[in-house]
Amino acid sequence: MIGAFLNALGILLGSLLGLVRREPVSPRIQAQFKSALGAGTAFCGLQLLWLNVGGSAFTVLKQLFLAGLALVLGNLLGRLLALQKISNRLGRHAAGLLGSAVTKPVDGFAAVTILFCAAPLGLVGAVTDGLENYFFPLVLKAVMDGLAMTSFVKMCRWPVALVAVPVFLFLNGLAVIVHTFVLPKLATPEMVHAINAAAGLLICSMTLVILEVRRVELANYLPALFLAPILSKLLA
Numbered sequence: 001m002i003g004a005f006l007n008a009l010g011i012l013l014g015s016l017l018g019l020v021r022r023e024p025v026s027p028r029i030q031a032q033f034k035s036a037l038g039a040g041t042a043f044c045g046l047q048l049l050w051l052n053v054g055g056s057a058f059t060v061l062k063q064l065f066l067a068g069l070a071l072v073l074g075n076l077l078g079r080l081l082a083l084q085k086i087s088n089r090l091g092r093h094a095a096g097l098l099g100s101a102v103t104k105p106v107d108g109f110a111a112v113t114i115l116f117c118a119a120p121l122g123l124v125g126a127v128t129d130g131l132e133n134y135f136f137p138l139v140l141k142a143v144m145d146g147l148a149m150t151s152f153v154k155m156c157r158w159p160v161a162l163v164a165v166p167v168f169l170f171l172n173g174l175a176v177i178v179h180t181f182v183l184p185k186l187a188t189p190e191m192v193h194a195i196n197a198a199a200g201l202l203i204c205s206m207t208l209v210i211l212e213v214r215r216v217e218l219a220n221y222l223p224a225l226f227l228a229p230i231l232s233k234l235l236a
Contacts, residue, residue: 010142048200074224108156130178
């Protein structure tokens with residue numbers, strides 16, 4: 001499980017680039033990176049589906065139906081738990097801390113830690129990394145966080161680069177928990193495949209957010225990762 005390490009490495013490299021480079025990244029390069037990240041995210045989601053959905057045509061349709069149903073029910077549960085509202089409050093709190101980061105670097109450190117640890121792509125990536133060592137979502141997050149750090153390090157100064165440590169500890173800890181405590185309780189490979197298939201669909205939807213095609217309340221869909229194996233077992 002190296003996804004969290006790669007994410008932390010991306011943060012450090014982005015910080016170094018931000019410290020060395022005097023000029024900010026141009027809008028044209030930012031747009032190119034955004035397009036590349038959108039394509040990479042779509043590929044990641046589709047690859048997860050490809051690796052975890054297979055068999056006869058009927059089996060494939062059933063697996064896709066279960067993954068879609070998990071997302072629908074997960075969204076309903078996420079709305080009941082107000083996950084997106086909690087995520088939005090965390091974002092607003094982080095934005096408030098960034099406002100005082102110039103005079104209080106510790107506020108900048110806390111703000112960036114919140115933003116990077118609460119990102120839905122990181123949570124999904126830690127789960128897939130813990131289940132089957134599929135760390136590609138965290139590679140994408142490493143690129144995103146690295147690009148963001150080129151700006152954060154100028155705003156909050158070099159100590160903000162140390163957010164790589166709590167981000168690594170949080171994501172690696174989550175992956176270890178999934179691998180150690182959740183994976184052994186998944187009785188069949190089909191239950192693991194169900195989680196990964198739901199994660200694949202969720203990651204595909206993140207493409208819409210990255211490319212700014214549509215606003216998707218990603219946090220509300222996170223319970224789908226919990227519901228997918230249950231549906232797989234009940235409807236097997």
